[in-house]
Amino acid sequence: MAGYLIDPSRAPVAFGRRAVPQLFEELQQPEADRRLRALASLCDLMHDPERIYQTVNGGFLEQLKVLFEDEDSSVRTKTCELLHLMTAHSIGRQALLSSSLLPPLSQLVDDNSSSCRRNVHRVLNRLTLLPAGADALLALVPKLMLKLRGEEDEEEEVQVLLLSTLSSCSRLDALPALASDGVSLLGHKLSHRSPNIRREAAAVMMALSVCEDGKLQVCEESLLPVLVDLLRDEDIEVQANAAGVIMYTVIITTGKRQCLDLDVIPILLELVSKKEEEEKERKSRKALVMYSLRALTALAEAPDGRRLLLEQLPLLLRRSEAAEEDHDIRRDAQTAVRVINWTP
Amino acid sequence: MAFVSQSQRAPNESYTFASRPRPVENRSKYREPPSEQTHSNYGNIMYDRRVVRGNTYAQLIIPTTAQPDPVEAQRQQESRRRAIARKRAREQFIPSTPEALQGRKHIDVQTELYLEELSDVIVATDVDCQTDAFLDKPATPLFIPAKSGKDVETQIEEGELFDFDREVQPVLEVLVGKTIEQSLEEVMEEEELACLRAQQRAFEELRNNELAEVLRLQEQERRHSEEKGRRIAQQKEVLKKEKETAEKIAARAYTQQYLADLLPAVFTSLRRHGYFYDPVEKDIENNFFPWLMAEVNNSLEKRYTARELLDTIIRDVTQKRLKMFKELETQ
Numbered sequence: 318m319a320g321y322l323i324d325p326s327r328a329p330v331a332f333g334r335r336a337v338p339q340l341f342e343e344l345q346q347p348e349a350d351r352r353l354r355a356l357a358s359l360c361d362l363m364h365d366p367e368r369i370y371q372t373v374n375g376g377f378l379e380q381l382k383v384l385f386e387d388e389d390s391s392v393r394t395k396t397c398e399l400l401h402l403m404t405a406h407s408i409g410r411q412a413l414l415s416s417s418l419l420p421p422l423s424q425l426v427d428d429n430s431s432s433c434r435r436n437v438h439r440v441l442n443r444l445t446l447l448p449a450g451a452d453a454l455l456a457l458v459p460k461l462m463l464k465l466r467g468e469e470d471e472e473e474e475v476q477v478l479l480l481s482t483l484s485s486c487s488r489l490d491a492l493p494a495l496a497s498d499g500v501s502l503l504g505h506k507l508s509h510r511s512p513n514i515r516r517e518a519a520a521v522m523m524a525l526s527v528c529e530d531g532k533l534q535v536c537e538e539s540l541l542p543v544l545v546d547l548l549r550d551e552d553i554e555v556q557a558n559a560a561g562v563i564m565y566t567v568i569i570t571t572g573k574r575q576c577l578d579l580d581v582i583p584i585l586l587e588l589v590s591k592k593e594e595e596e597k598e599r600k601s602r603k604a605l606v607m608y609s610l611r612a613l614t615a616l617a618e619a620p621d622g623r624r625l626l627l628e629q630l631p632l633l634l635r636r637s638e639a640a641e642e643d644h645d646i647r648r649d650a651q652t653a654v655r656v657i658n659w660t661p
Numbered sequence: 662m663a664f665v666s667q668s669q670r671a672p673n674e675s676y677t678f679a680s681r682p683r684p685v686e687n688r689s690k691y692r693e694p695p696s697e698q699t700h701s702n703y704g705n706i707m708y709d710r711r712v713v714r715g716n717t718y719a720q721l722i723i724p725t726t727a728q729p730d731p732v733e734a735q736r737q738q739e740s741r742r743r744a745i746a747r748k749r750a751r752e753q754f755i756p757s758t759p760e761a762l763q764g765r766k767h768i769d770v771q772t773e774l775y776l777e778e779l780s781d782v783i784v785a786t787d788v789d790c791q792t793d794a795f796l797d798k799p800a801t802p803l804f805i806p807a808k809s810g811k812d813v814e815t816q817i818e819e820g821e822l823f824d825f826d827r828e829v830q831p832v833l834e835v836l837v838g839k840t841i842e843q844s845l846e847e848v849m850e851e852e853e854l855a856c857l858r859a860q861q862r863a864f865e866e867l868r869n870n871e872l873a874e875v876l877r878l879q880e881q882e883r884r885h886s887e888e889k890g891r892r893i894a895q896q897k898e899v900l901k902k903e904k905e906t907a908e909k910i911a912a913r914a915y916t917q918q919y920l921a922d923l924l925p926a927v928f929t930s931l932r933r934h935g936y937f938y939d940p941v942e943k944d945i946e947n948n949f950f951p952w953l954m955a956e957v958n959n960s961l962e963k964r965y966t967a968r969e970l971l972d973t974i975i976r977d978v979t980q981k982r983l984k985m986f987k988e989l990e991t992q
Binding site for chain 1: 843846847850854857858861862866867869870874876881
């Protein structure tokens with residue numbers, strides 16, 4: 318019955334309910350080749366949510382723990398890819414959290430093979446879609462920061478994944494990242510040539526600057542000029558994230574002072590008043606406009622800022638009119654106008 | 662037991678019996694017939710002891726010599742004796758051929774009409790045959806049978822037995838179907854993930870927005886309360902200073918009033934106590950007068966002394982006179 322395989326890179330898949338259990342039994346074979354094929358077939362199957370349910374409820378996840386310590390790096394890579402596919406669904410993420418697979422997975426972050434590391438980062442990134450997952454990864458944040466710092470020649474994708482994971486974790490709790498000196502590290506990344514990295518670094522910075530300590534560090538490290546440059550970047554996401562950081566930083570007085578020195582108000586006003594034609598563009602710019610409005614609101618609390626903004630009031634009034642469809646932007650603009658017109 | 666025999670007794674016909682062939686049941690001789698149907702429990706006739714094995718034309722061979730070997734006879738006799746003993750122990754005594762008398766033995770003898778030669782040598786004859794050497798023979802003429810019947814021919818054209826397009830359909834369906842299914846699943850998954858991410862992003866934006874507002878208001882509150890605190894402290898300072906100043910003024914007024922007539926009082930008191938003095942007067946008082954007094958005392962002393970002396974003299978005189986008068990009187 319040995320016959321040939323139709324697709325030599327995949328193990329034969331049993332029918333119906335037996336598919337997943339049989340493939341997992343195949344995984345216990347001593348030859349690395351067969352295991353690789355079984356893993357490839359499992360990866361194909363795991364796109365279906367029903368199969369993921371079957372895997373999780375059948376308790377097959379524990380078998381993957383053995384595969385993490387396999388000698389063959391392609392087996393390890395495929396295992397991580399399998400986990401990556403499973404964490405696409407909530408039940409997979411929850412199963413991963415409740416199983417004891419996280420410690421060996423965190424060991425694999427230091428693996429030799431770069432494709433394995435990439436897949437591990439993909440898994441961690443998907444895991445942070447779940448807040449409990451981000452919570453569990455908070456313990457790993459120092460290690461990830463170390464990785465980010467050490468691997469300057471790491472591929473762009475891995476860096477982007479790392480930064481994305483860090484941003485999700487820091488949204489929950491910014492302290493571990495701040496403690497590992499995150500702000501200065503990210504400051505370097507902000508001027509990277511790749512827009513993806515800039516975007517993710519700015520996102521992490523935004524998460525970090527929610528906390529008081531973060532804001533102070535941003536001011537101290539004099540990152541505000543860099544951020545103001547990023548406001549003029551081509552990529553909308555980068556602009557939005559940079560605006561977000563500025564929005565948080567100008568809440569404290571030091572930030573206000575530095576930003577007013579850098580003359581950031583005209584730039585923000587320009588971003589707010591730019592006219593968008595299509596629906597799609599409007600949606601993508603929504604975040605940018607909202608953050609800029611909030612930053613202007615905070616800046617309007619400083620007397621210099623208020624003076625400048627009183628002159629530019631009509632621009633903001635236009636945004637706060639009922640003509641503006643987006644309810645949130647209208648509300649933000651009204652708040653800004655109110656703060657500008659406030660007198661003690 | 663499936664009793665599938667049919668025995669009918671037609672009224673005018675003979676008795677017929679017919680039953681389907683059935684295998685013999687595999688059960689022990691002395692057991693009750695089993696109640697349930699065990700006809701399926703056929704015994705394998707290969708392993709059935711009742712089936713005769715081997716050749717059937719030469720069994721039950723009686724040995725050639727009618728006289729058995731004496732050793733054999735001894736052994737057989739012994740075994741027989743043991744069997745007999747066992748039988749006696751278990752059952753009644755079954756009469757059998759009495760034992761041979763001493764010096765004689767039983768022997769089998771044929772008593773039928775026609776005697777048979779008994780031997781265990783099977784009569785066998787060798788038979789062989791051999792073909793003759795081939796004789797030369799002329800070639801057989803080709804036998805062509807007369808033509809009869811209709812001529813019919815058939816030929817399989819190309820594509821009749823196997824039509825690729827038809828056969829390949831199911832295979833293709835499966836291949837393409839599975840591939841598309843897989844890719845559809847993957848695409849759906851991607852879409853789901855993209856939706857999820859988009860939703861998360863929207864939520865995050867709103868959250869960041871609101872968070873910024875919250876933080877700004879918080880900061881504002883903090884600044885306001887700080888400012889308020891500072892102002893209150895300042896005000897308190899001012900009040901304290903005012904109070905202090907008022908107290909100082911009151912104290913000064915009181916003191917001034919109190920000390921207003923201090924000076925004349927002091928002077929008066931001092932003057933009273935004699936601290937302001939005219940030095941000449943003082944000098945006269947201190948030096949002159951005591952001396953004067955002392956001199957006056959002295960002179961007065963002298964006078965007194967003189968007077969006392971005088972008094973004494975007078976007394977003495979008087980005393981003497983008295984005495985003298987008395988003496989005179991007495992005389």
